[in-house]
Structure formats: structure tokens, C-alpha cells
Ligand code: FES
């Protein structure tokens with residue numbers, strides 16, 4: 001029996017011991033500190049969750065041409081995401097089949113083959129072993145498929161977003177996304193041609209568990225306190241006109257925004273109802289960024305009545321769309337959480353640009369993208385640092401062994417507050433922790449496992 005078969009056949013790798021009673025560790029309204037601090041639980045997550053369900057890997061615009069590649073990870077597995085010579089997107093294990101070193105040390109590039117830096121084994125970008133130095137030193141046939149690179153057996157895209165899973169019994173990606181796909185559609189469809197292109201990333205690393213970031217991804221309770229300096233900065237010159245996330249300042253639950261849980265750990269916070277529905281309604285919320293007044297005046301001069309709907313394309317879309325376990329769309333960013341260890345995580349914000357589908361004046365697209373870079377500097381730079389400070393301080397706080405529980409019961413037990421909708425989704429006011437209670441049900445389901453994991457290799 002291989003190690004992979006053992007993982008698949010065990011009821012749960014950690015199941016037998018009292019310490020890892022998942023129903024005890026995650027209850028309806030509270031979670032045990034161990035799920036954030038225990039290295040063995042983290043190790044199990046890297047198989048049961050990052051492997052057992054769909055993990056976001058990359059965006060198709062990062063590998064637009066044949067033979068383009070980027071290096072990424074799925075949990076702790078290093079991967080090469082490649083578009084091979086026939087245009088097929090693959091997620092190859094970045095792990096030489098000879099002695100296990102990472103094969104590709106570059107972040108991105110274009111190549112038909114990868115040569116291992118250690119002993120020179122050479123692999124096609126389909127994962128097939130192409131040749132080894134001095135093959136007469138091997139008694140066996142080196143064309144045995146076991147020497148071809150391992151790869152993620154299921155890689156699927158949803159409108160440019162590439163996900164992978166090792167779980168051969170998992171739903172299709174579309175099935176996994178379920179109702180959240182419609183919100184992703186709306187996020188995309190406000191852009192010309194329903195498309196965005198990923199540009200560069202804003203990279204953060206924090207000393208805390210990855211779930212702290214996902215637990216915060218739909219949290220409307222912290223904004224007025226954790227981001228107070230950001231709200232004040234955004235509104236310093238605003239006069240009567242509230243800017244940025246000012247709708248959080250006073251009694252956010254009386255605002256029309258809300259959270260919705262859509263299943264499989266996925267949820268979103270919809271702040272769009274807070275906006276005035278008119279061309280320029282989104283632009284009006286943008287706080288001061290260098291060059292804004294100049295662009296606005298120039299757009300009005302060039303495009304007249306159309307100026308404000310064009311400027312809206314530079315504004316940050318007021319939604320947080322979260323796909324469990326590692327993907328968020330917020331504002332105009334794609335945010336990805338990459339676990340590095342039980343107490344260390346990357347939080348990476350990929351900026352996005354528009355592409356002209358012919359429906360916009362060419363010079364407008366260039367200027368909107370320039371302006372979009374400015375507006376995209378606002379939230380990650382001034383907001384994420386607040387959040388990361390919280391994540392690191394939670395990780396410190398959870399080192400207090402005897403104080404065991406983390407509470408997530410805001411909105412729980414108040415009749416009529418959290419609503420089960422006819423379509424099966426769950427809605428609640430913006431500050432409720434219902435999203436967290438729900439995504440932990442999915443976490444627990446996956447941790448109880450076992451997932452039916454597999455890897456693929458070229459024949
Ligand atoms: S480890 Fe890759 S060729 Fe030896």
C-alpha cells in the first residue's frame with residue numbers, strides 16, 4: 001500500500017485520538033485555539049483541505065501564451081502552472097522525480113522544457129521525462145511513467161480563475177462554486193468584455209495561521225475599529241461626502257449591505273447596496289489619490305456625459321467574495337492566502353487591469369488602468385496592515401494555553417436575524433459572524449475526510 005493509499009483509506013489521519021475530536025474542536029458558536037496553533041492539525045489541513053477541495057492556483061492571464069509558466073503552491077506543494085504547447089493548462093509538481101529537488105526556481109517565464117539544476121534530468125512542459133544525462137548508466141527503461149512529473153489530476157478554470165484539486169471525488173469546479181459563481185460573474189461583467197488581466201502583486205507575509213485571514217475575509221464587525229485610521233484618512237478632506245468604507249462608521253447593521261453564505265465554505269459581503277445607483281456613484285466614494293482631480297477634469301473634457309461611467313471602472317468594487325479556502329475578490333483585487341506553516345502565511349494581493357474589447361476609447365483604457373493602480377494602492381496598503389497586525393496578535397494571544405475558546409457567535413440565537421433563504425443561501429447583517437460559523441462546518445466536513453486523493457502522470 002502506498003502512503004497515498006494509506007491517507008485515503010484511514011478514517012481520518014488524526015481521527016482516533018480524543019485530542020482531535022473535530023466536533024469538540026469546532027462547535028456551533030466557538031472554535032478551539034488548537035485549530036490555529038497545533039502543527040499536526042496544520043499538517044492534516046495541507047492534505048484534507050489543500051488537496052481535498054478546490055484551491056485557487058492562478059489566473060489565466062498570467063500564462064497567456066503557449067509554453068508560459070508561473071510557479072505557485074497548493075498548500076505546501078510547490079507547483080508549476082503551465083500552458084503547454086497545445087494550450088492545455090497543467091499544474092505540475094515542481095519536484096524532480098529523481099531526488100526530489102524543486103525543478104524550476106523561476107517565478108515565471110516561457111519554456112518548452114525544464115532542466116533540473118541538480119543532475120540535469122530534463123522534462124517537457126507536459127511533465128514527461130524527456131531525457132537524462134548518460135542514460136547508459138541506468139539498467140531500466142527510463143521511459144517508465146513513474147519518472148514523469150506528478151501533476152494535479154483535476155485543474156479547471158472558471159472564467160479565467162484556475163483552481164486545482166487532488167480529490168477525484170470532489171464536485172466539478174462549477175458545482176463547488178455554486179451560487180458564488182453568479183457574484184463572480186457580476187464582478188467580472190462590469191469590466192469591458194467581462195475580463196480582467198492580472199498585473200503585479202502586493203505581497204504580505206504574517207506570523208499567524210492562514211484561517212485567521214479567511215475568518216476575517218467577510219468580517220464587517222472589525223472595520224470601524226481596526227481600520228479607524230484608514231477611515232479617518234479617507235475622509236479627512238471629504239467634507240459632507242462620505243468616502244471609502246465610511247458606511248461602517250456608525251451602526252453598520254442599519255446600512256443596506258449584508259453578508260451571504262452560499263455553501264461549500266464560500267461567502268460574500270455585498271456593500272453595493274450602499275452606493276448611489278448612478279454613473280459616478282462608485283467613483284464618488286473613492287478617497288483622494290494623487291492625480292484624481294486631473295483625471296476627472298480630463299475625462300469630462302474628453303468624454304462628456306460618458307466620463308463618470310468610465311471613471312467608475314477605476315473605482316474599487318465594494319464586494320468581498322470569498323471562495324474557501326484561499327481565494328478572495330475584493331475591490332479590484334484578487335487576494336490569495338498561502339499557508340507556509342501553522343503560524344505563518346502569505347497574503348498576496350494581485351492587482352487587475354482592464355482590457356479593451358473595442359467598446360471603450362483606447363486612450364481611456366490606458367488612463368483608467370493608470371488610475372486603477374492608484375486606487376488599488378489604497379486598500380491593501382492602508383487596510384491590510386491593520387488586518388495583519390490583528391492576525392499576528394491573535395496568534396500571540398492564542399499561545400495562552402488554558403484559555404481555550406475563540407467565539408464566533410455574533411448574531412447567533414437572535415430570532416429572525418440570520419435568514420435561511422429559499423435558494424439555500426444564508427444571509428445576515430454585515431457585522432454577523434454567521435459566515436464564519438458556516439465556513440467552519442465545511443472545514444470540519446473536510447477534516448473528517450477522508451478525501452479520495454490522487455496524482456496524475458503522463459503515460
Ligand atoms: S534531483 Fe533532479 S536530476 Fe537529480
Ligand SMILES: [Fe+2]
Pocket residue numbers: 216222223226227383387
Ligand atoms: Fe480588515
